[in-house]
Amino acid sequence: MKNMLIAALVLWTQWAMAATDSTTIFVSQILHDSEKTYAIQQLVARQDPQTFALLNAINNKKLYLFNNEAVTTGEKNGTSSYEIYSLYPKNELLVNKNGQPLHTSIDALTVVEISRADRLLLNGILPILELFSPEPAKRMLAYGQLKDSHAPHRIEMLQVALARETNTDALRAGKDILYAIQLNTTTDAQTAKRYIDSLAENWGDNAPVFLSAYAKSKKPFADYAGQKASSLERKYDYLQKVQNLFSGLSLGSILILIALGLSIVYGLAGIINMAHGEFLMIGAYTTYCIQTLFTEVLKVPYTDLLFIISLPLSFLVAGLLGLLLERLVVRHLYARPLESLLATWGVSLILIQTARSLFGDLTAVKTPAFLSGGLAVSPHLVLPYNRIFIIGLTALIVLLTYLMLYKTRIGLQIRAVTQNRNMSACLGIDTKKVAALTFFFGSGLAGIAGCAMTLIGNVVPDMGQTYIVDSFLVVVTGGVGKIVGTIVSGLGIGFFTKILEAFFQAVYGKVCILLFIMLFMQYKPKGLFPYKGRLAED
C-alpha cells in the first residue's frame, strides 16, 4: 500500500512537472474536457511521436482515465480484465508492485469521450500515427500505406518506427516498404542492386510487386530485379502448395475423425447410422453447454481449461445418447443395414429438431487462446493452430481406437460380436453389452469430432449433415470395417479435394472427387482394403 502511494506520488509529480510543457497542456485539455477540438488539432499539427500513443488511443476509442492518468487497454486477460498501458508522457505497460502486469476490469476505468468529428481530425496523420500503434497488425497496415510516399519526413518517421519495431512480421513489412522506397529513389546502380538483394532477402508481402515494377523500369539492374521477383513468386507458389497439402491433411483428419466412429458402427456392427452426424452435433453442443454453464451460470471466468474438459465430456455425452439410441432403436436393427439407414434417418430428424427447439439458433464456441492464430513456419506459410490440433487429435484417437480394438479384450469381443452375434453369445460373450458398448464408443467418437469441429465452425443443429455424406464415402472407399482403409481414404479424399479445389471451384472439385471414386470402385468394388481369399466370397 505504501509502495503504491509512493509510486502514485512519483507519477503525479512527473506529470505535474511535465505539465509546464505546452504539449502536456493540450493533453490535459483533452483529458479534462476543455477545448478538446483545438487541443487535438494542435497535437496533430505537431506530429510529435511522444503523443502518438495517445492519439492512437483516441482513434481507437480506447482512451481512459485511470488514477487520473491517460491509459489505454491492451491484451485482454480472462473475460473482463485488461492489461493497462499508460499513454503520456510515457507509453508503457503498467505493473503492480510485484512487477507483474497490472490487470484491471474495464469498469475501473473512466472513458474519455471524444466525438466522432474530433476523431476525424486525426485522419490526416493516421498513416504515421499507426506506425506507433501498440498492435502489430495496425503497424503493418501503416507501413503498407507509406508505400507510395516520397515525402522525406515520412521516411524518417518510418526509420524511427522501424528502430523501435519488435514484431518480426511488422519489421519485415516495414523493411519491405523502406527498401522499396530507397530502391526507387536511389540513382546509384550498385546501391540499387543492394536494395534489390535486401528486398528479396527480406521477402515481405510486397517484394515481388516492387521488384517486378522495378523490373519494368529502364533503371539499372532491372532484369536482375525481374529474376529475383520471379524466383520469389516460385518460392511463394511452392509454399502455397505446402499450404494446400496442409489444408488437405486437415480436411482429411476431420473426415477421418467423423468416419472413424461411423466405420466402427457401420463396418463392424452393420448399422448405417444416418444419425451419426447428429452425435457430432451433440458433441459440439456439449462443448457449448459446458462453456455457457461455467461462464454464465456459475460465473467462472473463461479459461482454456473449459475446452479441454469438454473433449472427454462430449465423448461421454454423445456416447451416452448413442447408448440410449442403441437401446431404443438400433437393437432391433442389427444386420438389417438398409432398414437401419431409414430408422436412424428418422432419429436424426428428431435430434435436429430437438436441438433447434432447445438452443434455437446459431451458436458458437469460444476458441481457446492457445489454439488461436497459427504457427509461422516461414514468412508466407502460416499453419493455424486449431488445424494442427485437429490433426494431432485425430492421430491420437486413431491410435487409441486401434489399440482398443486390436489389443484389448473388449476390442476382441467387439470384433467377434459384430461378425457373428449368435456364435459370440454361445461363446459366453454378453452380446447385448458389447453391442451397446460399440455403439457408445462410435457415437462418442462422433462427439469428440463435434467438439473439435467447434474450433473451425459454428454450432448449429444441422451441422452434422455437412460432412456426413463425405464421411460415408470415406468409409465405403476405404473398405468397410477397416481402420487403415478409413485413414487412407480419408486422407486421400482430403488431399484430392484440396488439390482439385485449387484448379476448380469447390463444387466442381466435389463432383470430380465423386466421379473419381466411382471410377475407382470399378476395379475395387469393395474398397481400398477388401478382405482377401475365402473371406471375400459372399
Place this chain on the structure above:
Amino acid sequence: MEKKIYYLLFIAFFALLLPAGHLMGWVSINTISLWGRYFCFAIAALGIDLIWGYTGILSMCQAFFFCLGSYGIAMHMLLKTSGSALPEFMVWNKVESLPFFWVPFQSFGLTLVLCLVIPSLLAFVIGYVLFRSRIKGVYMAIITQALALAMWLLFLRNETGLGGTNGLTDFKTLLGLPLSNTYVKLGLYLMSLLLLCVAYFACYQITHSKFGKVLQAIRDSESRVSFTAYKVMDYKLAVFVVAALLAAIGGMLYAPQTGIITPGRMDVKASVEMVMWVALGGRGKLKGAVAGALLVNFLYSICTSLFPDSWLYILGFLFVITVLFFDKGFVGLMDNLTKRKEPCY
C-alpha cells in the same frame, strides 16, 4: 373380384367424386392440386418400389431423376412464358444468350422426348458403371446418395445455367393453356391420376411377369441368377432405367402443378424421404408404395399446418416406429391385422 372393386372405387373416388366435389364448391382447387402432386410422388414411388422393393437395390438418387423431369418441363414452360426474352434469372446471372442446352426445350414435343430420354440415358450410364463393377447393397446406397449430393451441388451453382438455388419458377402457360386456370389445374390433376393408374398397371404387369420374378430372384440370390443364365446386369439396368423413367414422369407432372422446381427437391433429404414413403407404405408391394407416397405427403401437408412447431417429431417418430416394428409398412401392418396369423418362417 372384391379386390378389383376397391381399385375401381379408389379410381372413381379420385377421378369423379373429388372433381365433382370441386365443381359443387365443396372442395377447393388447392386440395385438388395437392392430391395431383401426391399422385406425382406416387408415380415416382412406384419406381422406387420396383428397384428397391422388388430388386433389392437401394437407389438414393431417385429424387434427382424426378427433378430432371421437372426441370425439363419447367425449362419449356419458362421459355414459353418469357417469350423472346431471356428467362429472368439469366439476366441477373449476366447470361447474354440462351445457353445451347436450353434451345431444344422451346419445342413441346422435343421437351417431352428429352424429359424422358435424358433421365433414362443418365440412369443407363450410372447404372452401367455401378452394376458393371457389381456395386450393391450399402455401397450402392452410399454412392447413389453421394451422386445425388454432387448433382444437387451442381444444380445449386448459378454457373450451371438452371437458376441455381432459386430454381425455375413463375411459369404461366403450358401448351398455351394458362396454368392459373382452374380447369387446367383440374386437367393436370386428372392427368396425374391417369398416369398413376397407367404406371400402376404397367408395374403390376411387370412384377407379375417372369421379368418380375427374375427381379425378385436377383434380390434373393444374385449369383444363382447368373448361374441360371440370366444377365443380371441387363435386368438391373432395365429396372433402374424404368425407375428413373417413372420418377421423371412424376417430375414432369409435378412442376406445372407446383409452380416451382428448385434443387431443394433433389437434395439428399429428398431422396431419402422418397425411399421412406415406400418403406412406410410397405416395400415389395405396389400398393404399399402408392399408399406410402400419398399418406406420408398428406400427413406432411396437414401436420405442417396443424402442428407447425412439433410436426417434425410426429413424422420422425412415425418413421422410426414403422421401420422398427412394422418392417412391412402400412400394408404389412394391415395384413397382420386383417389376416389370420400364419407361419412366417
Place this chain on the structure above:
Amino acid sequence: MSKILQVENVVAAYGQSTILWGTSLEVKAGAVTTVMGRNGVGKTTLLKTIMGVITAREGKVVFKDRDITALGPAGKAKAGIAYVPQGREIIPKLTVYENLLLGLEAAPDRRAGIPEEEIYRLFPILKDFRKRAGGNLSGGQQQQLAIARALVSRPSLLLLDEPTEGIQPSIAQEIGHILQQLVQEKGLSVLLVEQKIDFARQVSDYYYFMDRGKMINHGSAEEMDFASLERHIAV
C-alpha cells in the same frame, strides 16, 4: 452313470412354426450321447434350444441339477456348456489365436489363459496357422479350430452338431479319436448330433432317435440294433 444334462418335454419354435414337440433327453456324464434322425426333424433346433439360442416355449433344461432353461447362450456358456455348431461358425476375420482367445470368455478362470500345449498337441495344425484369419482356413481346419475353441473354455458338456459334415475322411476320423480321448481322459460329456451312422458308431456310448420333434427310441451302444436304426433314419 450319472446324468449331466436333462431335457424335459421341451417345445421350441422358429417364429410360427414349431419344431420341437415335447422333446426329452438325458446326457450321461463322461460319455458320448448321440442324437440321430433324418434331415429337418429338429436335431439342430434341439441343440440350439439347449444352448439358449432359441428359447424353449415349454419344458425344462436341467444342467448339473440346476434349471437353466431361462439362461441366455452366454449364461449357459459360462455355466459350462460349449457349443460347436453346424457350419463351425468360426469368427472369420479374427486370427486363429484370437478365435481361441474367445474360448476364454466362458472359462471359469480367465487368467489361466489358453492351455496352448494341450490344444496344439490335439490339433497341431492350429499352431502353424496361429496368425491366419479363421475364415481363410479350410473346412477341416475350421472344424478343428471350433472344437479347440470350445475346449479352451474348459466345459463339462460339449454340444457337437454334425462335426463331419463336409470334412475329409481322415480328419473326421481324427476328430472321432480326439473325442474319445477327451471323454476317456478328461471325463468330458458330449452331446453329438449326427446323421452318418459310421461316425456315430465310432464314438457313441448312447443313442437317441428323433423324428418330427420327438425322441422315438433310445438305447446304449451295446443294445443298439443298427439295422433297425437305419430303418428309423430312412422313410
Place this chain on the structure above:
Amino acid sequence: MLLSVNNLAVSFGGVQALSLSHFSLQPQELRVIIGPNGAGKSTFLDIICGRTKPDTGEVYFNDRAIMGMTEVSIARLGIGRKFQQPSVFPGLTVYDNLLLAAKMKKDILSSLFFKPSQLLKARIHEVAEKIGLTKVLSSIAGALSHGQKQWLEIGIVVLQDPKLLLIDEPAAGMSDEETYKTGELLLELSNNHGIIVIEHDMKFVQQIARERVTVLERGKLLVEGSFNDIRNDQRVIDCYLGRNNTQLENL
C-alpha cells in the same frame, strides 16, 4: 471330349490354390473329385463356371475356349453349377424357382412377355417328381429344410438342361438314406449329362463312382483311377482317407 483343362493355375494372396496340369471329361461321364479340405476342388469348379478368374491356363468346353467368359455366357453354353451351401431363391415359390431355371430365352423382352407352355409345365412337374418336391411346389423355397433345398438346387440345375453339371458336396447335411437317393438321382442324370461331383462321403463316392475318381491335393492332381484303385492307394490314404479308418472298413 466334353471338358478339357490345361495348365490351370490360380493363387489367392500368394497361396497357390490350384495348379492343375491336365484334366478332361467325356460326355456322359460322371466324375467324382475327392481330396483334402482346401485342396482346390471348389476353386476348380469356380473357375470352370466363370466365378473365379484363373491366373493362367486354358479351359475348353466342347472344344471351345471358355476362359474369360462371364458366368452367364458359360451358363448359356450349358454348364450348370450346384453350390456347397444350397443356393436357391428363398423368396420365390419352389415352382417359380424351377420355372426361372428352365431352358428358354432369357433376355429381358422374352421375360417380360413370357407365357409358360404346357410342355414346360409338364417338364417342371416331371423334375419336381424326380427330386421329390411335388407336394411343396407352391410353398416358399426359403421354408424348405436343408435337404430339400439341396434337391431343389439340383432340380434347378437339371432344368437348365446343361451338358455339364458341376455338383459340390450334394450329400452334406443329408442322412444316409437321403444321400443314397441323391446318388441314384445323379446316376440317372449321368445317362444324359456330363457330371463332376465333389464329395467327402466315401460311401456315397463308392455308390456313384462307376468310372474314374480324381484326387486333388494342394491344388495338384494326386492320382486318378477307379474307386478301388484310389481306396487302396497309399498316398490317398496318407493325405486323405486316413489309416485304420473304421468308416472305410465298413465299406
Place this chain on the structure above:
Amino acid sequence: MKTTRFLFFCFLLAAFASCHNNAGKTGENTTDNGETVKIGVLHSLSGTMAISEVSLRDAVQMAVDEINASGGVLGKKIEPVIVDPASDWDLFAEKAKELLIDKKVSAVFGCWTSVSRKSVLPVFEENNGLLFYPVQYEGEECSNNVIYTGATPNQQLIPAAEYLMSEKGGGYKKFYLLGTDYVFPRTANKILKAYLLSKGVPNENIIEEYTPFHHQDYQTIVSKIKRFAADGKACVLSTINGDSNVPFYKEFANQGLSSATCPIMAFSVAEDELRSMDTEFLVGHLAAWNYFQSNDSPENKKFVEAFKAFCEKKGLPGGSKRVTDDPICWAYTGVYLWARAATKAGSFDVNKVRTALSGLEFDSPDGKVKMDVGNHHLAKPVMIGEIKPDGQFDIISKTDNLVSPQPWSPLTSPDKDCDWVNHKGTYTK
C-alpha cells in the same frame, strides 16, 4: 382383400380430412367475418432457415399481440394463422395457396430467402393476396402483391461501398466480393461491381467469388484474400449467408488478417446471427443495415425491451437474451403498416389496403419511415455498424435522410423503374 379395403378407407378418410380443412369457409368471399381477422404467418420453423425465420415469427406475433391489446384493427382482433413451410420451397407455394385459398387470410407476413419469395409470388399474384416481405433483397422485382419492408440494394450496398471508399471509412481501393452462391449475392455483387467500376476502381482490383451454401472450409479462399490484401487498402464485401460466417471469420483471423488490415463489410450478418456466436473474431468488422439494436432512440429502446419481455413471457428459446435486428424490426413494422393501412382504408380488402399503403408514414423503432408512393418499398435510413464484443453494433455512420428505395438499380438497369401508381409496375423509362 381386407388390406385393400382398409387402404381404400384410409384414403377416403384422408381425402375428406383434406377437404374438411377448407370446406367450411368456401363460398364466403369476405375474410372479416365474425370477431377476428385472419393473417397468415409464413416463416420456416424447421429446416435450415428456421435459425433466422423463427425470430421473425416471434416479431410478427408480438406486433399482433400489441395491436390486439390496444383494441385490434377496425374493431376486430387479429388472428394469426401460423404454418410451417419447413424451409422447403415447394411447400412455401403450397402453404401460400392454403393460406390464401383455404384460410382466406387478409395478408401474409413471411418469407426470408429469395427463393421462397419467388416460390410464392405467382400464388399471390394469381389470388391477389398481399405479402409483407421483411428482409433485405436483391431488387429487380416489383410485384403489386408484395410489400417489401426490407432494403433494396441502394439502401444497403451502395452506401456501404461509398463509406468504405470515403476518407473516413478508410479509403479502400481493392474489393473482394465474396458471397454464397444464390441470387442475392449474385445480384448484389453485380450492382456493387457496376458501382465500383463507375467510381473508377480498376477491374483487376475487384474479385468476385462464390461458395456453396453451408460451406465450412475457407482455407483456400482466405489465403487468396490474404494475397489480395497484401499491399494494403483492400476490403471484403461479404454476402456470405448463415452458418458459413463463423468458419470464414475464424479462418480469417487464424491466417493473421484482422479488421485493421482488411475489414469485412457484411450484408447478411445481423445481431440475431451474432447473438450467441463467439464474436471475438468478428470485432471491428463492419455491417450495413437500416436498423441496429444499438440505435438509442427512445422508440427503439421501448421496442427492444418489449421484444425481450415478449420472448421471456412466451418462453421462447433465448428468453430475455434475445436481440432485435434489421429483419425483426421490419417484420414487426410490417404488421403495423398493414394495420394502419387497413384502418386508413376502413377495410381489409387487399386492393384498398394496398392503395392506403401508398405513401403511408409510420414511426417505426428505427424512427420515421415512409412507404414509397409508387413502388411498394419502404424508404428508410442506412447505417454502418462496427461489431462490438457483446454482439452489438457501434453505429459509425448513418444517413441523415431517408433513402428512397430503388428496386431497379440505376447502375445495372438504367432504363427500368417501378411504379404502380402511374405505370403498371415495372416499366421502361
